[in-house]
Amino acid sequence: MRFxxxxxxxxxxxxxxxxxxxxxxxxxxxxxxxxxxPAATPVDSASAGSVSGTVKFEGAAPKPARLKxxxxxxxxKMHTSAPLTSEEAVxxxxxxxxxxxxxxKTGLENRTFxxxxxxxxxxxxxxxxxxxxxxxxTNQPVTIINSDDTTHNIHxxxxxxxxxxxxxxxxxxxxxxxxxxxxxxIPVKCNIHGWMxxxxxxxxxxxxxxxxxxxxxxxxNLPAGDYTLGAWHEKYGKSEQKVTVGAKEAKKVxxxxxxx
Amino acid sequence: MNAAYKPALHLxxxxxxxxxxxxxxxxxxxxxxEAGLAVPDWPLSYxxxxxxxxxxxxxxxxxRLVATFVGLLTVGLAVALLFVEPRRWVRxxxxxxxxxxxxxxxxxxxxxxxxxPPAVSVAHASLAQIFFCITxxxxxxxxxxxxxxxxxxxxxxxxxLQTLAxxxxxxxxxxxxxxxxxxxNAFGIVPHLIGAAVVLLLIILAGRxxxxxxxxxxxxxxxxxxxxxxxxTQLLLGAAxxxxxxxxxxxxxxxxxxxWLTVIHTVFGALVLAGTVVLALVAHRxxxxxxxxxERGGELEFVGAPIGKGPGHLASSARLPLGSxxxxx
Ligand code: HEM
Ligand code: HEM
Numbered sequence: 001m002r003f004x005x006x007x008x009x010x011x012x013x014x015x016x017x018x019x020x021x022x023x024x025x026x027x028x029x030x031x032x033x034x035x036x037x038p039a040a041t042p043v044d045s046a047s048a049g050s051v052s053g054t055v056k057f058e059g060a061a062p063k064p065a066r067l068k069x070x071x072x073x074x075x076x077k078m079h080t081s082a083p084l085t086s087e088e089a090v091x092x093x094x095x096x097x098x099x100x101x102x103x104x105k106t107g108l109e110n111r112t113f114x115x116x117x118x119x120x121x122x123x124x125x126x127x128x129x130x131x132x133x134x135x136x137x138t139n140q141p142v143t144i145i146n147s148d149d150t151t152h153n154i155h156x157x158x159x160x161x162x163x164x165x166x167x168x169x170x171x172x173x174x175x176x177x178x179x180x181x182x183x184x185x186i187p188v189k190c191n192i193h194g195w196m197x198x199x200x201x202x203x204x205x206x207x208x209x210x211x212x213x214x215x216x217x218x219x220x221n222l223p224a225g226d227y228t229l230g231a232w233h234e235k236y237g238k239s240e241q242k243v244t245v246g247a248k249e250a251k252k253v254x255x256x257x258x259x260x
Numbered sequence: 261m262n263a264a265y266k267p268a269l270h271l272x273x274x275x276x277x278x279x280x281x282x283x284x285x286x287x288x289x290x291x292x293x294e295a296g297l298a299v300p301d302w303p304l305s306y307x308x309x310x311x312x313x314x315x316x317x318x319x320x321x322x323x324r325l326v327a328t329f330v331g332l333l334t335v336g337l338a339v340a341l342l343f344v345e346p347r348r349w350v351r352x353x354x355x356x357x358x359x360x361x362x363x364x365x366x367x368x369x370x371x372x373x374x375x376x377p378p379a380v381s382v383a384h385a386s387l388a389q390i391f392f393c394i395t396x397x398x399x400x401x402x403x404x405x406x407x408x409x410x411x412x413x414x415x416x417x418x419x420x421l422q423t424l425a426x427x428x429x430x431x432x433x434x435x436x437x438x439x440x441x442x443x444x445n446a447f448g449i450v451p452h453l454i455g456a457a458v459v460l461l462l463i464i465l466a467g468r469x470x471x472x473x474x475x476x477x478x479x480x481x482x483x484x485x486x487x488x489x490x491x492x493t494q495l496l497l498g499a500a501x502x503x504x505x506x507x508x509x510x511x512x513x514x515x516x517x518x519x520w521l522t523v524i525h526t527v528f529g530a531l532v533l534a535g536t537v538v539l540a541l542v543a544h545r546x547x548x549x550x551x552x553x554x555e556r557g558g559e560l561e562f563v564g565a566p567i568g569k570g571p572g573h574l575a576s577s578a579r580l581p582l583g584s585x586x587x588x589x
Contacts (some may be wrong), residue, residue, distance in 0.1 A: 065512070067512065068516075070316040071318070075315075087511060087512065088511065088512045118585065139545055140464040144370045150312075150315075151317075153297060153300060155297050164375070165297045165300055167306070189294065190316075191295050191296065191316045192298045192315040193315045194293055194294055194295065194315065194316060194513060195513035212288060229310055234510070
């Protein structure tokens, strides 16, 4: 009979060891506060240029999937006339691709920028995130609003920033959060409503835009210089292009994504 | 084998094992629905015992309720064993089960508190199935079969069937860990595929050993066949789960088919693990090995007269000297 007991003991030992490992797992240290950040390098608006353009999707536009919201009767009620559809690929007229984050990837390393104090809103309305993708600067406030008559939880799963998970009751008070480190892009999820996903891109500088249904972006007030522009889409991945912007020059750059 | 069979206790143990299996289903549904963090607090849920059961809250809170029920069943089982069970090692196993369920509850709390770190989720998934196997073992130990005289067979082959069965238990356990590590985004799929080959190989070897060595030991061969069927099905389910995971990658809403395939593969994995444990227990109960008897030095525990052909024989109950009927001093 001995081996049965030893099996049980072995099992328990495994559990303890595994459990022990678990406890050691990352308990994220708070993100570095920008206490002694160097003073911002001013941009001379008079000589600054700009980059603008359009992001397009090449090929047949994917049909947005219908999202099932019956798991929460409130959410289902909000979409009785038109069902909620997925936003993982939103293609507008002429192949314009929405929800693409276009940003300056390299070329600004020697500069520092002031953090914008304007809060960016992330609204939970009709059991979806509005907007689906947002972009902010490091430490810029993100205001999270629950306009619904149901509880949501907001759970970002960042790679470089600390994890958190907060719940927000029906029409409860706003939650303000910020992210201290650059990251493109942090997935955000509601674990109550599994279909609710959104992304937050975080940059050290203010040169970024999220495309709308027309697929356009423009980055204004960009100091003359050589840059790499990046474009990120949750489903179609990343793309980049080199661009040189002269003083007061308005450059045009377009991005094209294909189904991967 | 002097403990008397207690039908009520056995029935209760069987019920606990079945309830635990349902708890595994409820737990796997939490993971597949990514609902682990739908309820941010513990032990209360949104500061209450009954939060609105919508969406992910239904899965997470439902899992907690079922877990509480199974926890209470386990307390009951451990206490009942302490009072009515004469075999000390069975009473102890009851306490081990209790410790496991408490540890599991703590791990559950840690997953919520630390936002599902993969190591904790994997530990929670693994201990869940260890706990399930303990409840299955308790159901067997309190059963009539375990406590009655059963015909013994002689194993002259190498490696012993017990060794093969224990290796299958260990390999399946590692397979569970690698599966959980993939499911909780800690590893890629490769270790799990290698593990599947190892599990399959061990189960084929055990099946072959049983067929060749004990052609007449029906119970053994039946457990072997059952395990075979379970593993075969599990391989197909694994492939389907994998395909559906890959196909639904990046979708905003995980399709129901992916949720169910991954849940079924996960809980079928628990059945495979329990199947290997059952085989090991049955082998332990009915298979005697020459070396065992030599160690004990002669007069045998096992009962039997050789009636089959081949190296292993199914025997009827009669006290006989060791080793296929040959007398030893
Ligand atoms: C007491 C017995 C318990 C058992 C046998 C059990 C079993 C399980 C199982 C089998 C899973 C699925 C693992 C997987 O699919 O990989 C799971 C997931 C989970 N359980 Fe439990 N559980 C128990 C108690 C608890 C308690 C008390 C809590 C809550 C505080 C809890 C919270 C969770 C969570 C949050 C998950 C999802 C983990 C993830 O998605 O990573 N469990 N449980
Ligand atoms: C003996 C064979 C096998 C056993 C016992 C087994 C067992 C398991 C278990 C227990 C889990 C879930 C662990 C947990 O979180 O609780 C799992 C996950 C998984 N297994 Fe297997 N497995 C086997 C073979 C395979 C095969 C052949 C494949 C094929 C590719 C496969 C693919 C997967 C996948 C994709 C998952 C994760 C499911 C998800 O993404 O949620 N398995 N396996």
